[in-house]
Amino acid sequence: MSAESSKRHQWQRENATAGAAAGFATVVVMHPLDVVRTRFQVNDGRVSNLPGYKNTAHAIFTIARSEGLRGLYAGFLPGVLGSTTSWGLYFFFYDKAKQRYARNREGKLSPGLHLASAAEAGGLVSLCTNPVWLVKTRLQLQTPLHQTRPYSGIYDAFKTILREEGFSALYKGIVPSLFLVSHGAIQFTAYEELRKITVDFKSKRSTVHNQNPDKLLNSVDYAVLGATSKLAAILLTYPFQVMRARLQQRPSDDGVPRYMGTWHVVKETARFEGVRGYYKGISANLLRNAPASSIIFIVYENVLKLLKSTRRND
Structure with a gap:
């Protein structure tokens, strides 16, 4: 292996490590809001096994009072596993894609190529992690009102799903998940472009050149x-x-899913809830993800700096 190739692989490992650390930190701090968001998202007004919450604060208070800390951290283990794995893989795939696209462009990438890199990374991560997100969602939706035998944990959830629904059930929600690749693509493209603008602005004001x-x-x-x-x-x-x-909701006792597919969700949500139905839980989502994204990039960039510094000192 050449020195350049070895250096590139080390850089990719550093990106994966920084991304994984960022994902872990985010889940630990923000998981209760993730539980609230998920419960709002699936509450279409016709679900009998979910309590009614007035707003995000009321939801957190109600869950804490009726279910305790366990309720606020329902699905925490798959959340940690999924987020840590996802961010680690995402930064790894994203950096590999950027390097591949930059080979014949003197290291400079256009916004379109940043978008393509992020989309490619997001698609690969979705295929790798969908089963973990499915289990996390189902554990978060288990409440004292739940009518089906609850899963006792992540292992029991996987085992029960495979036994009762088959392997294909682990990929429920994969179609919107793949569409959600655009989320990462938009986020990373915006981040890269805003980062360039900020660096250029600070460079012009800095007294130290280059x-x-x-x-x-x-x-x-x-x-x-x-x-x-x-x-x-x-x-x-x-x-x-x-x-x-x-x-990704668990089927009822008779094994019939609440929604049969993506198009069924689109039709039923529009029919009974209108446009607002597609934005259920967005307040909790914004409260969780705006600061969560800040944490992710603070941890990611600083861990990356630390790893670079350690490498230079070796």
């Missing part, structure tokens, strides 16, 4: 860039998240 971009940006910059790019992605792609959550 300064390393890593030294121009700080954690506050990463927080603002992460939150802003995430907001744009959420507003454009949120309906796909609602569709996925509704498709």
Whole structure:
């Protein structure tokens, strides 16, 4: 293996490590809001096994009072596993795609190629992690009102799903998940372009010429860039998240799914709830994901700096 190839593989491992650390930090801090969001998303007004929540604060208070900390952290283990794996794989695939596209372009990528890199990474991650997200969704929807025998944990959930519904059930919601690839593509394209603008702006004001971009940006910059790019992605792609959550619900006792497919979700939601139905739980989603994205990019960029510094010192 050449020195250049070895250096490239090390860079990819550093990106994966930084992404995984970012994903873990996000889930630990924001998981209760994720539970609230999921319950709002599937509550179409016709679900009998979910309590009625007035708003995000009321939902958190109600869950804490009736289900305790376990309720607020329902689905935490698959959430950690899925997020850590997803972000690790995402940054890894994203960086590999960027390197491949940049080979014949002197290292410079257009917004379109940033978009293609993010879309490619998102599609691969969706195929790898959909079963974990399905289990997380189902564990989050288990309440004291649940009529079906609850899953006792992540292992029991996988085992029960395979026994009762078959392997294909692990890929329920994969169609909106693949459409949600556009979420990451929009977010990362916005992040990269805003990052360039910020670096250029700070470079012009800096008294040190040709300064390393890593030294121009700080954690506050990463927080603002992460939150802003995430907001744009959420507003454009949120309906796909609602569709996925509704498709991933556990079937009733007779084994009949509440929604038979993506188009069925689209029709039923429009029929009974209108446009607002596609944005159920968006308040909790914004409260969770704007700061979560800030955390992700703060951790990612700083872990990456640490790994680079360690490598230089070896």
